[in-house]
Amino acid sequence: MPELPDLAILADAFHAGLTGRPVLAIQAPGPLTVRGTPHEIDGFVGQCLLRFYRRGKFLWLEFERDRIAVNAMLTGRLQLAATPAVKKPQMTTFVMRFGPRAGGPPADAGAWTAEAAWIPSPEATPELRYRDPTQMGKIYLLPHNVERQVPGAGPDEMGPDADDPELSLAVWRTRIRRHPGELKNLLRNQEFVAGVGNAYSDEILHAARLQPFRKRGTLAAEEIDEMYAATRSVLANAVAVLRERVPPAFEKEVRDFLAVHNRGGEACPRCGHPITQVEAGGFVTSYCRNCQR
Template sequence: MPELPEVEALTDFLAEHLTGRRVVRVLPVAVSVLKTYDPPVTAVEGHEVAAVRRYGKFLAIGTDGGPHLVTHLARAGWLQWKDRLPDGPPRPGRGPLALRVALETGEGFDLTEAGTQKRLAVYVVRDPRDVPGIARLGPDPLADGFDLARFAALLKDERRRLKGALRDQSLIAGVGNAYSDEILHAARMSPFKVAASLTGEETERLYTALRTTLTEAVDRSRGVAAGRLKAEKKSGMRVHGRAGEPCPVCGDTVREVSFSDSALQYCPTCQTGGKPLADRRISRLLK
């Protein structure tokens, strides 16, 4: 799933390639992709792109005097830039193409989604905050005003475990499964530690890991072409997606805890005092 750093890089890429250019066609291909009907998707057509902005993991394309085209790429969605779009309209079918945006220059981009679970979402709205997911977002962790005191206030009464708290978009915007693993590894904390139990020193350590991990990922992604962002994300991971490999910090084996639809990865030596966490899916099978 694209998270804050990748969506930030896509925002920069699209701002460079779209701003000042006129949209001539927006073509939904997958039935499930459009989540709004007023304004209609055709309301974007004929307008120049004025700005591209990120809201958490949402990407919003604003037009001059017209509506905003907002997308959330979900777990398996992606954006593919085309220097020259194919001639003729795309054919609906079982392929990954969900929506196409064409510019007057002949350039444009496709939104695609792999797999059978179709969660990629596109909204056409007068204001990005009309999108329910954006309206519910918590603070952006890379915003100038997001300081240690604000972070500590968010966690003070938070009874959930750190892994779940970091992924909650209404608490902190933009962090998903991958970067929550990376942040907790950098902070040397168990994903199962209760957020409200952190000491002052631990809170500061987690805050530093949050900001540093995301900032470094944004810096790595900046300037990378849209088609290479997935590979760039994977190459920068220390523990996420690396179960069975040696931890780059201590050399211990990276372990995994599986859930119904996802998994987390961690280093026992760095994060849990050398104690492996119980894999609940395996534990249920053994009962």
């Protein structure tokens, strides 16, 4: 499941590669993926992409008049094909072809994308492709004159991004008081902070030396602060790694550098004790019984 670091890379890359280009054509061979009508799909053709960004676990595409929101859920992946000739992944359910643009990347493109070889040339006609074997993810078409809910993306459903500079330690201490439950569920709760899911919650709790099933109410003040510091450092480190590792295969999820998640039975990188792994409701939780309290 893509989480904040995965989606941050995609948003930066697609903003750098596609913003400033007009939509040439859209195909939606996977009818379960798209929330919108064929007429609404046609309405995007000719509109220029102005901005591609991430908020929580959603990707947003802002065009001249209309918008699109993408919620990749469990298995949705996005590919940037420099030309339409690049082979399509299986179960591609949405394709947006873009035209040439006058200049290079937009002025506010992430510094790490500068001069990247994978940025399509100005005259190229690149494609944004969405593939989703389970078709659980959704692409919401949001024409300016259509009211359509994007579940999970409402202002009351999402707290600040876990990497938001405005989310200070003081704000974290205040927000966390409203959530008495288990720490792993707390980190995955998008109303608390947005962008963290099953994998990075394990990583954050390992870094903070806290047990995933402990209740927030049992934490000492310094443990709450430790969790904040770990959230920031784990996500920042993952983004740095993924910038190096992911491009140009944006459709691949790189997770092999994680410390504990999905590494049940392997040695804890901090203390060497075997990592414990439990599965509940189809979700894996991995942690070290020895060095996480």
